[in-house]
Amino acid sequence: MGSVPDPVRRLLGWRDVIRGIRPAGQVLLYRGHRPGGVFVLLSGSVLFERGGGGLKSLREVGVPEGGAVLLPLPTELDVESPVQITVATEVDLVFVPGTLIESDEQIARALDSRELRREGLRGPRAG
Amino acid sequence: MNVQMESFVYDDKVVRKFVLATVVWGIVGMLAGLLAALQLADPLFNFEIPWITFGRLRPLHTNAVIFAFAGNAIFAGVYYSLQRLLKTRMWSDLLSNINFWGWQLIIVAAAITLPLGITQSREYAELEWPIDIAITLIWVVFALNVFMTLKIRRERHLYVAIWFYLATIITIAILHIFNNLWVPATWTDSYSIYAGVQDAFMQWWYGHNAVGFLLTTPFLGLMYYYMPKAANRPVFSYKLSILHFWTLIFIYIWAGPHHLHYTALPEWASTLGMLFSVMLWMPSWGGMLNGLLTLRGAWHKVAEDPILKFFVVAVTFYGMSTFEGPLLSIKKVNYLSHYTDWTIAHVHAGALGWVGFLVFGMLYWLAPRIFQAELWSKKLSEVHFWVGTIGILLYIVPIYAAGLTQGLMWLTFDDAGRLAYPDFVETTQKLMPMYWARVVGGGLYITGTLMCAWNLLMTWKRRPATYEQTVHQAPALAPNVRPTVESPSDLEASGAHVANVAYRLEYFMKARWHARWEALPFFFSLMVALAVISASLFEIIPTFLIKSNVPTISSVTPYTPLELAGREIYISEGCYNCHSQMVRPIRAETERYGEYSKPGEFVYDHPFQWGSRRIGPDLHRVGGKYPDLWHLRHMKDPESITPHSIMPPFPWLLTEDLEYEKIPKFMLAMKRLGVPYDQGELDRAIDYARAQAKGIADGLVEQGETSGLENKKIVALIAYLQRLGTDIKKEPAAGTPAAVSH
Known part of the structure; x- marks a missing residue:
C-alpha cells in the first residue's frame, strides 16, 4: 500500500470524494467516455489500452514508492477518452468528481500538489 | 531464666481468599489483554461495541493485571509471610476482611466504570474520584492492620521482606494521594488540579513509581520471603539487602521524568530523571543478585522443582528489565523508543516474567500450605512453567521487533530529505505479523495461567474437611534494650592501633546501626518516608515554582x-x-x-x-x-x-x-x-x-x-x-x- 500525501488525505473530507480499493481487471475508464473526475492512485498500477477487437496495451502506469499518481489531467475531464484504463494490479485510489474540482478552490489546490505525478490520457506529463 | 511462652494461630483464611482473587482476576485481566492484542491485529475484534473498544479495554487490562492480579497477590503474600515473620496473627481479622472485600469492590467498580468510559485518563490511575477515595480508605485499613501487627509482634527484628512491605505501604499512599488531587465536576467526571506540564510531571512521577512501589518493592519483599523458603537457603547477603533497599527506594523516586524526554517538560527535569534512572540499575541488580545467589548450593533443586524454576526466571526477568529500564531512559535511546512498542515489550517482560512468574511460584508454594493438601499435579505446574516461558518469549521478541521497526520507520528520511514513510498507516501495516505473534504468545501465557487455576482448584478439592489450626508458640516481645557492651571490634581484637574513625567505619560497615533500626519499625518507616518524600520534593518543588518552566503564550485561550x-x-x-x-x-x-x-x-x-x-x-x-x-x-x-x-x-x-x-x-x-x-x-x-x-x-x-x-x-x-x-x-x-x- 502506498503512502498518502496529506493534500490527498484532506480530499476525503469532501462529499463524493471516495477512497477505495479496486481489484485487478476492473475498468476505471472506458474508451470514448468522458472521465467526469480524476483518480488519485495511491498504490498499484493501471494499464492504458486501445484497440478494436482485442485491446492493445499502450503503457502501464504504476505508483512510485512513496508517491501518488493523478489521472487524467483536470483539463481532460470533458474529453472523450482515446484509451481504456484498466486496473493491472490492485489499486488504492481516491476519486474526485469533476464538479467538485470546478467549484472548490481548495480541491483544485490540493490536486495541484507537487507531490502528485500526473498522467494525461495521451501520455505522461510532468506534474 | 523462665520465659513465658504465648500461643497463637495464624489467619490463613484471608490468605486463601486473596489467592482465589489473584487467580480469578488474573484470568480476567489477561483475557482483556488478549482481546486488546487481537484488536490491534485486526480492528474487527472491537466488534463495534463501545464497552470493549480498545480505548476503554486497555485501561481495564492494565488496571486488572496491576491492581487486581498483582494487588491481590501482594496482599496474599504479605498476609501469609508477615504473620510468620512477626510470630503473631494479624492484629485485626475484621480489618483483614475489610481489606479483602473492600479491594474486591474497588476492582468490581473499576470493571464497571472503565468499560463505560468513566475515566480520569491518567495511565494506571484512570479510576474516577469516588473510587480513588475508596482505594485510599482500603489502603489505610491495610496499613493500619500491618502497623498494629508490627506493634504486637513477637519478633524484635524486621526481616528484609518487611522493609520492602513498609516501603510499599508508605510510598503507594503518598503517590496515590498526590497524584489524585482532583476537582470533581460530577460524580463521574473530575479534573486534575495540575495542568499540562505539571500534570504530566505528576502523572509520570506516579506512573513510574507505581511500577517501582507496586510491581517492584512488594515483589522484592515476596522474593526475600518465598525464594529462600522454597530453596531452603538463607538470603545471600544481609549487607547487600541493606544497600540495595535504601538506594532503591531513594533513587527510584527521582526517575519518573525519563518518561517525558524531548517533551514540553523542562529539560533539566527529564535529564535528572535520566541520571537517576541510570543509577537505579545498580540497586536493582543488587536485588537480582541477592535473589539468584540465594540459590547458591541449591541450583540442583531448580532442575526438579518447578517453583524454583518460576522464581529463577522471575528474578532473571527482573534483572533484564531493570537493565533495560535505565537503557530506555537514556535520551538518545528514548529518542528512538519513545511512543513505540519497545516500551510495551519492556513492560511485559517485567509484568509477565518478573511479576507473573513470581506470583505463580508463590501460589504453587502456598497452595499445599494453605489448603493443607499436596499440590494436585507437580507435572502440570512444570508444563505451566514451560508454556508460560515460551509464551513470554513469543510475546516480547516480536514486540521488541515491532518497537524498533516503528521507531526506525518514523525517523527515516529518503535521499531527497523527505520522510521515507510519510503515511503513518504504512508503519502500522509492517507490524501486523508481529502483532499476530503477540496474540499467540499472550494466548500461551493465559493457557499457563488456566493450568495454574485448575491445579489450585484440584488441590483445594483435596483439602481436609476442616482446616487444622496449628497452634504456634513464641515468647512475648522482650523490651528493646540497647546492649551496654558492644560486641568486640575485630580491629581491637587484632591488636591494631587505629584511629577512632576506623572504629566508626567498622561500625558502619558491619551495619550494626541498621540492625538497631530494624528493631524500631516506626522509626524505620519514618526513614523510608523521609527518603521518598525528600527525593520527590527535589523535583516537584522546582517544577511547580519556577515560572520560566512554562512560558505563557498570549494567544492560548481556554477551550470553548x-x-x-x-x-x-x-x-x-x-x-x-x-x-x-x-x-x-x-x-x-x-x-x-x-x-x-x-x-x-x-x-x-x-x-x-x-x-x-x-x-x-x-x-x-x-x-x-x-x-x-x-x-x-x-x-x-x-x-x-x-x-x-x-x-x-x-x-x-x-x-x-x-x-x-x-x-x-x-x-x-x-x-x-x-x-x-x-x-x-x-x-x-x-x-x-x-x-x-x-x-x-x-x-x-x-x-x-x-x-x-x-x-x-x-x-x-x-x-x-x-x-x-x-x-x-x-x-x-x-x-x-x-x-x-x-
Missing part, C-alpha cells in the same frame, strides 16, 4: 464549552491510549506533524493528554488539518479514509446524544482550578455550545450528511479535534470572552 465537552468524549473513549498530543522537537516529527509542542500551549489542559504511545499518529497539530466531514467519516469508519487502518470505528458517536446540561458543571470545575471563564460564559455555556455545534452540523449538512448532528457527541469531538494545536497560529483576540474566541 463545546470543545471542553468534546475533550471529555476524547478522554472517555480513551483516545490517549493510541494517540499522543506532543510533537517532539525532532525533525522527523515536525515534518510529519507540524510545529513542535510548547509548554505554554497546555496551561488549560486538566488533565494533560500527551499520551505515551503512538498506535496512531500524534494529534497535537490535527486542528484545521482536515475538514469536519473528514473527521466524521473517519470516526464512523476509519477504513473508508485510511484502508488498513487499525483504528476502531466509533459509530455510536453519531447517534449518542451530547449531554449539554453537563457542560456548565465542567466549566465550573475548570474555573475553580483557575481557568479564566467568567460568570457570563458559565451562564450561557449551553447557548455557546449549541451555537458552535450548529455551525459544525450545518456545514456537515451542506456536505450531504444528515441533519440533527448538532445534538450528537460527534460534533463536540470534531470541535475539540479542530481546536487542537491551533492556538499558536492565531493572534490573541483582544476583548473577546475566552470561551467564545474560537
Whole structure:
C-alpha cells in the first residue's frame, strides 16, 4: 500500500470524494467516455489500452514508492477518452468528481500538489 | 531464666481468599489483554461495541493485571509471610476482611466504570474520584492492620521482606494521594488540579513509581520471603539487602521524568530523571543478585522443582528489565523508543516474567500450605512453567521487533530529505505479523495461567474437611534494650592501633546501626518516608515554582464549552491510549506533524493528554488539518479514509446524544482550578455550545450528511479535534470572552 500525501488525505473530507480499493481487471475508464473526475492512485498500477477487437496495451502506469499518481489531467475531464484504463494490479485510489474540482478552490489546490505525478490520457506529463 | 511462652494461630483464611482473587482476576485481566492484542491485529475484534473498544479495554487490562492480579497477590503474600515473620496473627481479622472485600469492590467498580468510559485518563490511575477515595480508605485499613501487627509482634527484628512491605505501604499512599488531587465536576467526571506540564510531571512521577512501589518493592519483599523458603537457603547477603533497599527506594523516586524526554517538560527535569534512572540499575541488580545467589548450593533443586524454576526466571526477568529500564531512559535511546512498542515489550517482560512468574511460584508454594493438601499435579505446574516461558518469549521478541521497526520507520528520511514513510498507516501495516505473534504468545501465557487455576482448584478439592489450626508458640516481645557492651571490634581484637574513625567505619560497615533500626519499625518507616518524600520534593518543588518552566503564550485561550465537552468524549473513549498530543522537537516529527509542542500551549489542559504511545499518529497539530466531514467519516469508519487502518470505528458517536446540561458543571470545575471563564460564559455555556455545534452540523449538512448532528457527541469531538494545536497560529483576540474566541 502506498503512502498518502496529506493534500490527498484532506480530499476525503469532501462529499463524493471516495477512497477505495479496486481489484485487478476492473475498468476505471472506458474508451470514448468522458472521465467526469480524476483518480488519485495511491498504490498499484493501471494499464492504458486501445484497440478494436482485442485491446492493445499502450503503457502501464504504476505508483512510485512513496508517491501518488493523478489521472487524467483536470483539463481532460470533458474529453472523450482515446484509451481504456484498466486496473493491472490492485489499486488504492481516491476519486474526485469533476464538479467538485470546478467549484472548490481548495480541491483544485490540493490536486495541484507537487507531490502528485500526473498522467494525461495521451501520455505522461510532468506534474 | 523462665520465659513465658504465648500461643497463637495464624489467619490463613484471608490468605486463601486473596489467592482465589489473584487467580480469578488474573484470568480476567489477561483475557482483556488478549482481546486488546487481537484488536490491534485486526480492528474487527472491537466488534463495534463501545464497552470493549480498545480505548476503554486497555485501561481495564492494565488496571486488572496491576491492581487486581498483582494487588491481590501482594496482599496474599504479605498476609501469609508477615504473620510468620512477626510470630503473631494479624492484629485485626475484621480489618483483614475489610481489606479483602473492600479491594474486591474497588476492582468490581473499576470493571464497571472503565468499560463505560468513566475515566480520569491518567495511565494506571484512570479510576474516577469516588473510587480513588475508596482505594485510599482500603489502603489505610491495610496499613493500619500491618502497623498494629508490627506493634504486637513477637519478633524484635524486621526481616528484609518487611522493609520492602513498609516501603510499599508508605510510598503507594503518598503517590496515590498526590497524584489524585482532583476537582470533581460530577460524580463521574473530575479534573486534575495540575495542568499540562505539571500534570504530566505528576502523572509520570506516579506512573513510574507505581511500577517501582507496586510491581517492584512488594515483589522484592515476596522474593526475600518465598525464594529462600522454597530453596531452603538463607538470603545471600544481609549487607547487600541493606544497600540495595535504601538506594532503591531513594533513587527510584527521582526517575519518573525519563518518561517525558524531548517533551514540553523542562529539560533539566527529564535529564535528572535520566541520571537517576541510570543509577537505579545498580540497586536493582543488587536485588537480582541477592535473589539468584540465594540459590547458591541449591541450583540442583531448580532442575526438579518447578517453583524454583518460576522464581529463577522471575528474578532473571527482573534483572533484564531493570537493565533495560535505565537503557530506555537514556535520551538518545528514548529518542528512538519513545511512543513505540519497545516500551510495551519492556513492560511485559517485567509484568509477565518478573511479576507473573513470581506470583505463580508463590501460589504453587502456598497452595499445599494453605489448603493443607499436596499440590494436585507437580507435572502440570512444570508444563505451566514451560508454556508460560515460551509464551513470554513469543510475546516480547516480536514486540521488541515491532518497537524498533516503528521507531526506525518514523525517523527515516529518503535521499531527497523527505520522510521515507510519510503515511503513518504504512508503519502500522509492517507490524501486523508481529502483532499476530503477540496474540499467540499472550494466548500461551493465559493457557499457563488456566493450568495454574485448575491445579489450585484440584488441590483445594483435596483439602481436609476442616482446616487444622496449628497452634504456634513464641515468647512475648522482650523490651528493646540497647546492649551496654558492644560486641568486640575485630580491629581491637587484632591488636591494631587505629584511629577512632576506623572504629566508626567498622561500625558502619558491619551495619550494626541498621540492625538497631530494624528493631524500631516506626522509626524505620519514618526513614523510608523521609527518603521518598525528600527525593520527590527535589523535583516537584522546582517544577511547580519556577515560572520560566512554562512560558505563557498570549494567544492560548481556554477551550470553548463545546470543545471542553468534546475533550471529555476524547478522554472517555480513551483516545490517549493510541494517540499522543506532543510533537517532539525532532525533525522527523515536525515534518510529519507540524510545529513542535510548547509548554505554554497546555496551561488549560486538566488533565494533560500527551499520551505515551503512538498506535496512531500524534494529534497535537490535527486542528484545521482536515475538514469536519473528514473527521466524521473517519470516526464512523476509519477504513473508508485510511484502508488498513487499525483504528476502531466509533459509530455510536453519531447517534449518542451530547449531554449539554453537563457542560456548565465542567466549566465550573475548570474555573475553580483557575481557568479564566467568567460568570457570563458559565451562564450561557449551553447557548455557546449549541451555537458552535450548529455551525459544525450545518456545514456537515451542506456536505450531504444528515441533519440533527448538532445534538450528537460527534460534533463536540470534531470541535475539540479542530481546536487542537491551533492556538499558536492565531493572534490573541483582544476583548473577546475566552470561551467564545474560537
